[in-house]
Amino acid sequence: MEMVKLFINGKEVEVPSGTTILKAAEQEGINVPQLCYMEGLSSAGACRLCVVEVKGVRALVASCATAVRPGMEVQTHSPNVMQARRAILELLIANHPLDCLTCEKLGECKLAEYCYEYGVKESPYKGEKHSYPVETSNPFIVRDMNKCILCGKCVRVCDEITGQNVLDFTYRGFNSKPSPFYDDELVESNCVFCGQCVAVCPTGALTEKQMQRKGRRWELERVKTTCPFCGTGCNFDLLVKDDQIVGVASNPTSPVNGYALCIKGRFGWDYVHSEKRIKTPLIKKNGQFVPASWDEALDLIAVKFKEMKKKYGPDSFAALSSARCTNEENYLLQKFTRAVMGTNNIDHCART
DSSP: OOEEEEEETTEEEEEETTOBHHHHHHHTTOOOOOSSOOTTSOOOOOSOTTEEEETTOSSOEEGGGOBOOTTOEEESSOHHHHHHHHHHHHHHHHTSOOOGGGOTTTTTOHHHHHHHHTTOOSOSOOOOOOOOOOBOOSSSEEEOGGGOOOOOHHHHHIIIIIOOOOOEEESOGGGOEEEOGGGOOGGGTTOOOOOHHHHHOSSTTEEEGGGTTSOOGGGOEEEEEEOSSSTTOOEEEEEEETTEEEEEEOOTTOTTTTTOOOHHHHHTTGGGGOTTSOOSOEEEETTEEEEOOHHHHHHHHHHHHHHHHHHHOGGGOOEEEOTTSOHHHHHHHHHIIIIISOOOOEEETTOO
8 A cells, every 4th residue: 555644733744645734634543623524425525624735835725635646734823723713613603593502413513513612602793693493393303504514424424324315505605504305394205214414413403302402411411332123333432411211323333334223223222111010020920920030930930941842842942032132142042042942933023
């Protein structure tokens, strides 16, 4: 692999050919702000917040979309760069509601984070503001296009990760916004409600409906776990407050799925706290189900299985597995059925 040497903030850096300036800077632990860039998506260079100064180049360049060159000299936080980033942030909030105190995304909003970092409190640019109605008809996603900064992440993730192509930019200029075909609401489109767009949105333009007023983002504990809905093995973070699950968030370190989740994985967690759930094993005594300990229930099952196998033979036993089990759990069940019970009578609800 061909390597390229360049200088970032006066330090010599060596990276593979084709690496962007942004990735080269991150390799050296330099934090370059970014709103439209995300690992795994194409680089759009839309927000311009990642601009850097390159010696010999007249204008500032978007580091997320510019490849390194041999001998390139880059400044990531020069006075010109800092001034440009402040101006970009001032332009972004010129038409952005400053209702951060009540915004559901506060604590994870990248726009608010960078405004704090660069000391931007308000915009000197006055003019017309959007007043789009907040879309709440969707059972899973709340869309507030007044908070959209046109980063295009939702458009690209719907195209490049989910493959649905539900969203694209509609209208032009000041009226541009990402929307489904005919500018319909999401609930009327071909959206599969996977929530990838919510996961990548850097502002409060897209939020989870189930999590409305359930807690501020910094109050939520993240617990990484494996989705129980199928055997794919997707990982995600359970968002927990006061020992109650209030939502699910993508975990980009997940080896199987990255940011991607289906509608069940992201929004199908509410059954956990259902009052109809059985919270303890039940054993039938005198024709009535009564609560029992796990040890008591499992011992009874073991005794009954042994009695059945001894009296009627191994083929009197059969096991039906579930698609909501992990691959490992399904493997254990078939191993138990064949090795312990001595029969091949095992099937799976998805016929796998």
